[in-house]
Amino acid sequence: MRALVLLWSLGPLFLQLFSSLVTPETLVDPGKIAGGGHWTLANYRALLGASPSFGRYLLNSAVVGSGTTALTLLLAVPCAYGLQRQRGAMRWSVMAALLGAALFPTVLLFLALLGLARRFDLGNDLLALSLPYAGLSLPLAVLLLRTAIADLPPELEEAAQLEGLDFGERVRHVLLPLLSPALASTAILVFLFSWNEYPIALTWISRADRLTLPTAISRIAGSSVYAVPYGAFAAATVLGSLPLLLLVLLFQRSIVSGLTQGAIKG
Amino acid sequence: MSGLRIQNLSRQLGNRLLLDGLELTVAPGECLALLGPSGCGKTTTLRLVAGLDQPSSGRILLGGEDITGQPAGQRQVAMVFQSYALYPHLSVADNLALGLRVRGVPAQEREQRIATVLELLQLGNLRSRRPAQLSGGQRQRVALARALLRQPRVMLLDEPMSNLDAQLREELRPELRRLLCGAEPPVLYVTHDQQEALGLADRIAVLKDGRLQQLGLPRQLYEDPANLFVASFLGRPAINLLPAEGGRLLGLRPEHLRPTAAEGLPARLQRREWWGHQQLLLLDTPRGELRLLLPSGSEPGDSFQLDWPRACELWFEARSGERLRGFGSENTRAL
Amino acid sequence: MSPGLLEGLLMLPALLLLALVFLWPLGAMAWLSGQASSVLTGLTALPNGGANWLRLLGDGRFWQDAGQTLRFALVSVVLELLLGLGLALLLQRPGRGRAWLRTLTLLPWALPTTVMALGWRWIYNDPFGPLNALLGLLGIGPYGFLSNPATSWLFTVLADVWKTTPFVALLLLAGLQSIPLELRESLELEGAGRWQRLRHLTLPLLLPYLSLALLFRLTQALGVFDLVQVLTGGGPAGSTESLALYAYLNAMRFLDFGYSATVVMGTFVLLLLAVSLALLLWRRSQPHRRPA
Structure with missing residues (x-):
């Protein structure tokens, strides 16, 4: 059963890896593998040697991702804290609104957000792209962090209060250290969202050297439906996945716990 | 006037009175226990004194100074929480150091004071452990150390032993007495465990539904309770109550x-x-079921006659629960 | 400072940004849906008295896309919930390497949809893709997975199920872990078998998690865009086009922003209807467990 699940989950990923590493002749007739090596790194060389290089897109996505994550946490932590301190009715209505926003399919906002980019001339600016991304990540981030704050025993802050720590000191010495696991898992989820976001990047970014990874991939795919360079495709998907694979493998615990903790109470 | 003085203190939450006109004084060096069932207002009192909650009316005086409106951080009070409230991300030493650091105590003095209090509580070998690596009793001692380190003007303890097992509680009671009682700052000790209150406190205040029922020496409360509630709350097995004529109850x-x-x-x-x-x-x-406590050796047989010293009778008015004094032996036959 | 003021101020920046990216766009699009704004008007907005909405009502392509989107959402969400539940039960079972199994099964969810859509495009390739190679081994001729208008939507569903089932499973796993072991053991002592435990204990207690997963997946699937845009581009013959893709095409290909906004708002209305209907059915089916 487990083997079957793994095959189902990972099979397509391995297919990509395989396709990216063989010559086009072998790709269409894998039987040739048996007859002798047809392995090649040509696909990767072509991608990385192209102008702009594929590495550029990875870098762009990393820039947007970091900007988004930083901005989201900066706004979400105070908001979650303030929210948790609200009276019951107020808190529940804000949380319901946040839940609604978290459920909302963000693709439906692309047109109006494009208008925003036009009006303030934010197109093709990677850091400016962090602004809508942070806005779209906020509902989930605030809900997750509020749950984490609600789970902290109130006596800890009270004890610090009695010891004479003012608000800023309590945040620095007590609140933030205790929240760090929740902060880590929230940060990863926000980064994942930003790394994977497609429709808004598609409409905000048009310059080739500013494309984020998903838009770059779709541009390669869009070149032609029929005579598609599948080897290059596969190499692109592998390169585009690797950073995420690393991230997920490194932070598996945070991701799983972040999602599972926040899921319901949020 | 030094010590802690609570004047006509009330706390209303919605239309519920958590605390109703409490009057108390705790002298320097005195340990006063607040005793009562849950919801009686004892923890509320503690939080009001600490400044974690604001009273609806009344005043709190500390060393003659009115601290009622002061923020918690400025009152120089220390509190041991029921859950101990140790910072889980800090070692024992850092838990103790945080408050001193924030108040700008120089590193050398800080180190010295921490070392002293760690030794006092025999925690020296645990200084670099995290709270999660400590046993319940050790955690309680660290929380106590943190409170002592504060050099407080009043020491507040909120059910500090309720998370410990019975044997440990008994072991720690004399220790707690040694550390707290008799030292300069007055101690306010909240508990629902009468044995703890009787064994530890100089005086006991019994609370119920936000009202003070009786304030006195442990022995006084037990032998001369002010009302039915105090009489039945103190003492295990509980006092026997025999209905008598005229809507009275005889407590034995x-x-x-x-x-x-x-x-x-x-x-x-x-x-x-x-x-x-x-x-x-x-x-x-014929007067209902009674509890009788005897030395384990005695064998009174299956049926016998019961008697009691008249001086031990406690008479109450059944409806109000008020104690009826000067109601003596000649009335016993009214049973 | 009055109590509560600080807390309000702390929330303010986040709430402002939220208003900017959620409320303002909705308002702007509601307004734009009443305007003619296309290449014909030089992209300036001119009120056209509800003409966009009238056009929407008679737009066969919009309604066809609405039907297709709903079909896609219902089938994929049902499959994802069923498979996700099975996967969650499997992932919960103790055993060696459980943590690794959880991580590895989560991978498809973590990767960008566009990336994996591209991968599936190769898998479905006619005649060279691995799936056709597999059919070839069975002696069945190559099949045009993405070129047959009658069946291609099924393969978009398959790709979506592959990608999102792990997420559903993870949510449900959280629910499973919240069920105290003692409850299961006590039911086991009463002689309940595995199936009875699932029916009488696990599923009822999992209900809030299941409904959250359902709600989340339903709204996301009704807004499906990345997958179809990259996998099929909406084809063949528009048979996999979704509402979001249609709105996108109106704006970015036909340069008719007014009508695109109308399609978006129309989609939003349908989305609200679908969610309310789901909630209504949900409530109707649970009359006895409505808490006060």
Whole structure:
């Protein structure tokens, strides 16, 4: 059963890896593998040697991702804290609104957000792209962090209060250290969202050297439906996945716990 | 005037009175226990004194100074929380150091004070452990150390032993007395455990539904309770209450009853619990079921007569629960 | 400072940004849906008295896309919930390497949809893709997975199920872990078998998690865009086009922003209807467990 699940989950990923590493002749007739090596790194060389290089897109996505994550946490932590301190009715209505926003399919906002980019001339600016991304990540981030704050025993802050720590000191010495696991898992989820976001990047970014990874991939795919360079495709998907694979493998615990903790109470 | 003085203190939440006009003084060096069932207002009192909650009316004076409106951080009070509230991300030493650091105590003095208090509580070998790596008793001692380090003007303890097992509680009681009671700052100690209050406190204040029921020496509360609630809240096994004429109740503590050869209240043995040093007998009498506490060696037989010293009788008015004083032996026959 | 003021101020920046990216766009699009704004008007907005909405009502392509989107959402969400539940039960079972199994099964969810859509495009390739190679081994001729208008939507569903089932499973796993072991053991002592435990204990207690997963997946699937845009581009013959893709095409290909906004708002209305209907059915089916 487990083997079957793994095959189902990972099979397509391995297919990509395989396709990216063989010559086009072998790709269409894998039987040739048996007859002798047809392995090649040509696909990767072509991608990385192209102008702009594929590495550029990875870098762009990393820039947007970091900007988004930083901005989201900066706004979400105070908001979650303030929210948790609200009276019951107020808190529940804000949380319901946040839940609604978290459920909302963000693709439906692309047109109006494009208008925003036009009006303030934010197109093709990677850091400016962090602004809508942070806005779209906020509902989930605030809900997750509020749950984490609600789970902290109130006596800890009270004890610090009695010891004479003012608000800023309590945040620095007590609140933030205790929240760090929740902060880590929230940060990863926000980064994942930003790394994977497609429709808004598609409409905000048009310059080739500013494309984020998903838009770059779709541009390669869009070149032609029929005579598609599948080897290059596969190499692109592998390169585009690797950073995420690393991230997920490194932070598996945070991701799983972040999602599972926040899921319901949020 | 030094010490802690609470004047007409009330706390209303919605339309519920959590605390209703409390009057208390705790002298320097005195340990006063706030005793009562949950929801009686004892923790509320503690939080009001600490400044974690604001009273609806009344004043709190510390060393003659009105601190009612002061922020918690400026009151220089220390509190040991029921959950101990140790910072889980900090080692024992850092838990103790945080408050001192924030107040700008120089590193050398800080180190010295921490070392002193760690030694006082025999925690020296645990200084670099995290709270999660400590046992319940050790955590309690760290919380106590943190409170002592504060050099507080009043020491507040909120059920500090309720998370410990019975044996540990007994072991720690004299230790707590040594550390807290008799030192300069007054101690306000909240507990729902009467044995803890009787054994530890100089005086006890019994609370119920936000009102002070009685304030006095432990022995006074037990032997001379102000009302039915205090009489039945203190003492295990609980006091026997016999309905009497005129809407009165006669209270008799189980250890004051004794079998007699003379004529008394006829009783038949129903069940017996053997406790080692003592035994509890449950008796059927014409006045209802009674509890009788006897030395474990005595064998009174299956049915006998019951008697008690008249001086031990406690009379109450059944409806109000008020104590009826000067109501003596000649009325016993009114049973 | 009055109590509560600080807390309000702390929330303010986040709430402002939220208003900017959620409320303002909705308002702007509601307004734009009443305007003619296309190449014909030089992209300036001119009120056209509800003409966009009238056009929407008679737009066969919009309604066809609405039907297709709903079909896609219902089928994929049902499959994802069923498979996700099975996967969650499997992932919960103790055993060696459980943590690794959880991580590895989560991978498809973590990767960008566009990346994996591209991968599936190769898998479905006619005649060279691995799936056709597999059919070839069975002696069945190559099949045009993405070129047959009658069946291609099924393969978009398959790709979506592959990608999102792990997420559903993870949510449900959280629910499973919240069920105290003692409850299961006590039911086991009463002689309940595995299936009975699932029916009488696990599923009822999992209900809040299941409904959250359902709600989340339903709204996301009704807004499906990345997958179809990259996998099929909406084809063949528009048979996999979704509402979001249609709105996108109106704006970015036909340069008719007014009508695109109308399609977006129309989609939003349908989305609200679908969610309310789901909630209504949900409530109707649970009359006895409505808490006060």
